[in-house]
Amino acid sequence: MDNYCPPECACYGRVVQCSDKGVDRVPYGIPYNSRYVLLMNNHIDRIQLDLFSEYNTMEFLALTNNRLTDGAIEGAFEGVPVLKRLYLDTNQLQSVPNDLPTSLEELRLDNNQVEGMSETAWTHCPGLLILSMSNNSLGNGTQSLPIAVLSPLCKLRALNLDHNQLTSVPLGLPLSIKELYLKGNRIEEFRNGAFDGKSELVVLDLSKNRLTNKGLHKDSLVNATHLESLNLEGNRLKQIPQHLPLSLKTLNLESNFIRSIKKRAFGALKNLEHLGLTKNKIFKVAVGAFRTLPVLHQLDLGHNRLRQVPRQLPKSLHSVSLTHNTIQTVPRDSFCWGNTTLSLSGLVRVQLQNNAIDLSNIDTQAFRCLRGFQVVNFY
Numbered sequence: 001m002d003n004y005c006p007p008e009c010a011c012y013g014r015v016v017q018c019s020d021k022g023v024d025r026v027p028y029g030i031p032y033n034s035r036y037v038l039l040m041n042n043h044i045d046r047i048q049l050d051l052f053s054e055y056n057t058m059e060f061l062a063l064t065n066n067r068l069t070d071g072a073i074e075g076a077f078e079g080v081p082v083l084k085r086l087y088l089d090t091n092q093l094q095s096v097p098n099d100l101p102t103s104l105e106e107l108r109l110d111n112n113q114v115e116g117m118s119e120t121a122w123t124h125c126p127g128l129l130i131l132s133m134s135n136n137s138l139g140n141g142t143q144s145l146p147i148a149v150l151s152p153l154c155k156l157r158a159l160n161l162d163h164n165q166l167t168s169v170p171l172g173l174p175l176s177i178k179e180l181y182l183k184g185n186r187i188e189e190f191r192n193g194a195f196d197g198k199s200e201l202v203v204l205d206l207s208k209n210r211l212t213n214k215g216l217h218k219d220s221l222v223n224a225t226h227l228e229s230l231n232l233e234g235n236r237l238k239q240i241p242q243h244l245p246l247s248l249k250t251l252n253l254e255s256n257f258i259r260s261i262k263k264r265a266f267g268a269l270k271n272l273e274h275l276g277l278t279k280n281k282i283f284k285v286a287v288g289a290f291r292t293l294p295v296l297h298q299l300d301l302g303h304n305r306l307r308q309v310p311r312q313l314p315k316s317l318h319s320v321s322l323t324h325n326t327i328q329t330v331p332r333d334s335f336c337w338g339n340t341t342l343s344l345s346g347l348v349r350v351q352l353q354n355n356a357i358d359l360s361n362i363d364t365q366a367f368r369c370l371r372g373f374q375v376v377n378f379y
Helices: none
Strands: 010-012 015-017 036-038 060-062 085-087 106-108 130-132 158-160 179-181 203-205 229-231 250-252 274-276 298-300 319-321 349-351
Touching: none
Parallel strands: 015 036, 036 060, 060 085, 085 106, 106 130, 130 158, 158 179, 179 203, 203 229, 229 250, 250 274, 274 298, 298 319, 319 349
Antiparallel strands: 010 015
């Protein structure tokens, strides 16, 4: 009955809330006209055969944090004609269901035990936009995914494979992907072929992997011409990566092993606005190394081994952090260089805390173009 609500649940219009009820089965009597059915945080270990076959209007089904296995959900979803969002995260699944509805747009399989996948599963849901499979066992520590295994998902926009066991960036990914998350894998290699054609990728997170400069191949991002955010934090890089897309606006290189920055290290990254280099081993920066970044707004060089403030920092900077270094001197042409008589610096925050600067011997002319000493933080 459309106006009935199971006693274990609470119903609000066409939303049925049965989460956190301690049930081990899907409650009997959920109205057929329900649009949103929430069954999270229960003990459900199987779904009765054909249970959802009459739910012609159900768009969202959440089964997060239950005890579902592969056999327990076999055939459970193929008869739901308009299901768009299916949450099966935090269960006991070992494979991707092969009977996903063609209407599906979002699938969450995080925190399961999935070790692999095949194209077969994805041919049933070509309209999928969001796929999240973090905290599984994909790759199993010895291989990556099969080439082009996700190719049927030609409309996919966001793919999350964080915290799996991949050793290389998957090849043949859909060109439609705008956001790709690969944090916390075992990736040692990123070679050309991740995208076979011009990619729409905007955000790429490769943090906390095992990438070296050698493993980050020259042509790995050649097709990512729209990439704006690249996160390489927590890898094994010893130099600033080369051949990065000119479209980059944010580059995170924190917690690597970079020791020095050469004059042309950043090439022609004319659009870069945010650069993170904290927690490296940087002791040397070539004069004007950051001058090639004409719109850089934020620069973080904290927790390195610098003995002086880098010279000829970009005039576009709004904020620069140099905390926790061994800085003793501030050269006159660090913040103020070129023709400084026409305008003040755009800097609003200079962080110099936890260094070895002797304020009694500091050259105040080094700050002559700043808006005031309140901009500079020594303590």
